[in-house]
Amino acid sequence: MALLKKSSIWIAFIVALLGLPLLFDSILAISILNQMVIAIVFALSYNMLLGQGGMLSFGHAVYFGLGGFLSVHALMLIEFETMVFSILWIPLIGGLFGLLAGIFIGSFSTRKAGTVFAMISLGIGELIAASSLIFSSFFGGEAGISGDRTFGPTFFGFDFAQNIEIYYVAAVWAFIATLFMYLFTQTPAGRMANAVRDNPERAEFIGYSSRKVRFISFCASGLFAGIAGGLFALNYEFITEENLNAATSGRVLLMAYIGGLGYFIGPIIGAVVLTLMNSLLSNYSELWMLYLGIMFLLTVMYLPRGFAGFIMMHQLAWVRGNMKLLIKPYLVTTIPALLFTLCTIALIEMSHTEDEVFHYLGLVLNPASPITWIVILAIAGGAFYAVKRSLLQLNDAWETANAIPKEEET
């Protein structure tokens, strides 16, 4: 029973991984799901560095990208029958190459954490990204390299031509990778990574070289980033410099941070949310990067522990059975907040649009007319005021819900 309880979250994870493509089976949905599982592995591997090891990296895409490049080369080997093996093993090849890169780069970059580490990671990132354009025999220059995943031996009749088949391959790998990354946190090396993050000096006085502890996390992180890169290669069948440059490194940092660095599940949430925003928002607005930036800013400012931290904040109220006290104030705050957000988006989009009419939420607005602007501004102002008012109530409700009951105080 205890075992069942312990593994219930993992069973839920399996059910979600296997069940989602049944619920959302459009081509777009499968493509998004594929991106999502890749992002989950990548973001979790990043959190091994930052959240668990205290190493802020600006170049984590290097291991993802290198793993991906080698994986595409492996696809080519299969295609030209230089070697024959199932493409199921491709992510492992990516992972091993990520691990190798991690061992090599980690051997000198993990001497110090903090700014020194961050700067080295940035430098390495730039170096590899620049090299990838120069050494075009391996990296294929700006066009990148591409392969074909359908040439290898079939697996029980599957030839992996369909995205959904690759999704299941990716889901299995993502599950294995997630499980092992979680188990790593439960080992002495994983715990010492936390200890070194908190206090590298003290770690040395209980018998551990901070550098070696960091190095081990760094290599493990490289391994899993490489696996994610391999999954990427399988999914897209091509890879370019873009997948190992600073922009990709920045995106994985965003995912982990927005999700919540302090929780194992945080980067998973971040990966899901950002992938969704990436793929869905970009359909609706050219300005989606701007909204992403605003969301990042707001998260850093108001939810420093990320989405996972926000959810976990409610643990106490939940345990005390006081969640019902919070529902109404949350609604009262969320509705005007949503209205305010929609108005702000309308204003931003209207400033951007060059069309005569602007279609928004079923309304037809005229961006040229001052009245449109005044009305939206007025609604936004009213909503903002309402949010400020209801926040006070929410605060009170929060205090009540989390207050220590009288009998517990003594």
Added chain:
Amino acid sequence: MAILSLIDVKKNFGATEIIRGVSLDIVQGEKHAIIGPNGAGKSTLFHLISGRYNLSAGSIRFKEQQIENKPPYEIARMGLARSFQVTNIFQRMSVFENIRCALFWSKGYGYSFWHLLGRQTELNDEAMHVLEQIGLTEKAKFPSGELAYAEQRALELGISIASGAELIMLDEPVAGMSHSEAQNAVELIRKITEGKTLIMVEHDMNIIFDVADRISVLVYGEIIATDEPKNIRANPKVQEAYLGEVHSA
């Protein structure tokens, strides 16, 4: 028999000499206090012994082996543990995790990433046992950074002694505590260092005369006397350099 020997140890930062030739033998099993006015170099001496600083000259032997200029982790693995003047714990980890991490090396786990901690019953029991000794059993799951000051000091002590080191060095273990807290801490120190060698830096004279078998007086980077407490009290050089200053203050 000396468990730790300092032979003409010197340390300078640039042109400033902090430790100006200290020689000292710590006998196995003794409780040895180091006292001296502020800026005498007591903490520096601790840092030199425990490997945080490199020596400028001289040599340090621990259990018959040269340890000067070795990294702190190698010295710690030999069985020399220390605490810090400013609380130095793993703030974001739970109290239990702090102690368990301090046990890893001595229990032979090294850098293992193949042992699952949930299954290491002996290790976990041992960690709970240490928590019991330092009186933090009920705070086991508490984030250590949120403990009260005296509790953090107790944890600091727990991390230092958890590994079962033979030589324990405590840097002002009761600094900043109230009188009753300090009394409790002294009891705790006595209990957990039983049968071990202790070197302690402390300002509170009552505590020192209470705990120490021998006292060394460090003044401006030199040891001017090493003796039993009653002789230290009577030593005119010490009275002039140190105790006199305290009495007149």
